[in-house]
Amino acid sequence: MSIEDGYGDDWIPTATHVRDFSCDAVFLINDGHSIGTGGDLSDEERERLSEPLRELGLPQLARTHLPTRDLLNRETHLARYYEQLIAIAGARGSTHEMQSGGFPYFAVKPAFVSAGQDLTNFLWIDWVAETAEVLKALADFDQSAPREVWDDLDQGWAVRIVSRGPMTYVIEWNWEDDEAVLAGYVFATDELARQAAAAHERLSIIHRRLIELLGHDYWTYVPLAVEARAKITPAVIGRKLLASIGLPRAKRRDRQSR
Numbered sequence: 001m002s003i004e005d006g007y008g009d010d011w012i013p014t015a016t017h018v019r020d021f022s023c024d025a026v027f028l029i030n031d032g033h034s035i036g037t038g039g040d041l042s043d044e045e046r047e048r049l050s051e052p053l054r055e056l057g058l059p060q061l062a063r064t065h066l067p068t069r070d071l072l073n074r075e076t077h078l079a080r081y082y083e084q085l086i087a088i089a090g091a092r093g094s095t096h097e098m099q100s101g102g103f104p105y106f107a108v109k110p111a112f113v114s115a116g117q118d119l120t121n122f123l124w125i126d127w128v129a130e131t132a133e134v135l136k137a138l139a140d141f142d143q144s145a146p147r148e149v150w151d152d153l154d155q156g157w158a159v160r161i162v163s164r165g166p167m168t169y170v171i172e173w174n175w176e177d178d179e180a181v182l183a184g185y186v187f188a189t190d191e192l193a194r195q196a197a198a199a200h201e202r203l204s205i206i207h208r209r210l211i212e213l214l215g216h217d218y219w220t221y222v223p224l225a226v227e228a229r230a231k232i233t234p235a236v237i238g239r240k241l242l243a244s245i246g247l248p249r250a251k252r253r254d255r256q257s258r
Contacts, residue, residue: 009162012169015184021114023138023187023195024067025131025203028107029058029081051088056080065111065118068202075206079213082106086214098218106218108203110134112170112185119185120172124154128207128219135203137161138196141168141189168192 030053057077059070071078085105089098098105107126112119125131137149141163149168150161156176162169171184211217 009169011171011184012162012164012186015169015171015186017186018112018114018119019188021112021119021187021192022067022069023135023192024069024111024113024199025108025128025135026065026067026111027071027078028064028104028109028126029066030064030085053081053084056084067111067113068199068206071206072202075209075213078206079210082210082214082218108219110199112187119183120159120170122159122172123157124152127221128203129221132200132203135196135200138168139193139200141193163189165189 057074058066058081059074066078086098089105104126108128108131109122109125110120110131111122122131122134125134134150138161141149146165147163148161149163150159152159153175156174157172158175159170159172161171166189167186168189169184169186207217207219210219
């Protein structure tokens with residue numbers, strides 16, 4: 001689908017029916033290392049500057065996506081991970097950048113997973129509030145009539161979720177890329193709504209407990225002071241730090257425009 005094709009629903013009939021799936025919110029962590037500093041680094045420099053994060057009782061620490069179902073009641077372990085991450089970044093002079101919240105250190109996003117495979121990326125979502133909004137939209141369903149659940153576009157990336165009564169359809173694509181392969185998925189609406197509601201509740205609990213444990217809400221975006229804004233923006237932070245924590249590289253939207 002190119003930009004000229006708009007938001008048509010011609011992909012719906014060919015969407016892949018996914019019967020066994022998980023819908024959750026995931027906390028994005030690194031793969032066991034953090035450098036807490038920016039700049040374009042070579043692989044050798046990055047390895048030299050990396051500092052290992054100790055095993056902290058987190059499930060599958062080597063993974064970058066930790067779902068709330070694995071984190072509920074383990075908030076103290078997750079807080080210890082963030083404490084060490086904050087300490088490393090602080091030692092490298094990145095503390096101020098972390099205060100703004102969200103991407104990239106504290107990114108959280110929705111996730112659709114099947115057979116261990118991520119079906120979605122939600123590239124532009126990285127705050128708890130954004131993730132909660134998607135989950136709530138999925139949870140509040142009405143099978144009696146078709147509806148648009150979620151429709152978002154930013155700098156070429158797009159996600160469209162539509163409900164057709166008992167089935168809900170999800171597609172994600174880069175509409176500025178004529179070579180993009182469209183892979184739509186269809187899920188049972190009632191099961192998707194049930195999982196989304198449970199994930200929304202778990203995310204709220206975990207978010208609240210993390211704030212209590214760390215004394216600061218690192219998962220909600222807070223605009224930087226005016227004098228710092230020109231020097232440090234989410235886009236700048238992303239370019240500096242994305243490679244260091246192993247997240248996909250992507251352009252970041254200007255949060256001030258909201």
